[in-house]
Amino acid sequence: MKKLIALLTLITVFISCTKENATPETPVNENVDTTTTMVQVMGSFINGPYGTVSGSAEIRKEFDGDFILALTNMKISNGPDLHVYLSKEVQPVNFIDLGKLKSTVGNQVYAISGSPNFTEYKYALIHCQQYNHLFGSTELK
């Protein structure tokens, strides 16, 4: 019976210690076609209270009217559950979640659904959602 209890405890500990949701570190290189898209606003990232972020962000309008966020030359310190936000504030109080960060390194493109007002959503953020930690931000203008 002691073995059974030990086994159950081991299973629980194993289940509880699920792997942290780290961001891939393999560089991505998603290039934007500059002939069919037009820059609306842009900015360069600065570090937030947690982590380090360098690189630039551009919101581009595509030929069909859709918007994308292009992140270029990104280098981000790794963390769990990193997301890309468009935010009304430099802290992510009201935001649009563009999805999980694809990689800590490289050029990456994120689709923006709908047509947000970019004078309201004027910040691009790299945010650790699970721990509510801001890694970096840029004001887009």
Add this chain to the structure above:
Amino acid sequence: MCRLFLIILFLPVTYHLSGQEISPPRFNKFADLSFTLSESQQSIALAYVHNWRLGKKRKIDLGLGIRNTAYFGVKKEFWTAPAELSRGSKAPFTGVFSSQKTENWDTLVVQRAFTNSTNLTANLGYHFSSKWYAGFNIDLIGFTFGQTTSGVFLSNGNTSTEPAAKPAPFNLLLTGDLDLGTLNSEFFIKYQLTPQWAIKGIYQFLFVEYKTTTVEQIAPDGTTNDRFRNKANNFGIGVAYHFKK
């Protein structure tokens, strides 16, 4: 003659004593430890149960207990909790059967939920044989403490951050969406390995409630809400130790 008289005198007593030896005990007292899980969430519960064995053959168990349930969840969705919003009804019992008003549901994605609830429980069971037993238990009333954590609040197409979602501190069974707080319930089948030890398979239905402290839901009728509930359906296993009768 005297010997015959003594035999007649003590016959009912010896019959009664032998009857006591084979009849089941009047109480079923045990402690059990349960582990349950489903996607991104787990629970561990430790309980003490005191059941009275009822019926002519004492096959039915009915009793009370006390249980501590620890719940862990990562990025779990909690929905609008108050019954008047989620079901459109505050009437006891009817809330279970009234239709869901999904148009009133907002979502709080609690990032790292951890609650620890201690509740009084009601227990019901049936002894199919000396080895097999099936039962049901449910939390009635108690309290909860746990981890304050951030959440992502989704309301009417807008997304915002709740920096400090907290477990609801008070638990009370009121049926369905009228329930308050964190309440655990289990259907289980138990197999007796030895007179003391048993193992059990569990289906768990667990309500967990968190409250927001910064953001609030504003319902279409203008009422505000800070209570959000996760309804977890988990499967698990457990062990029970039966105390001497």
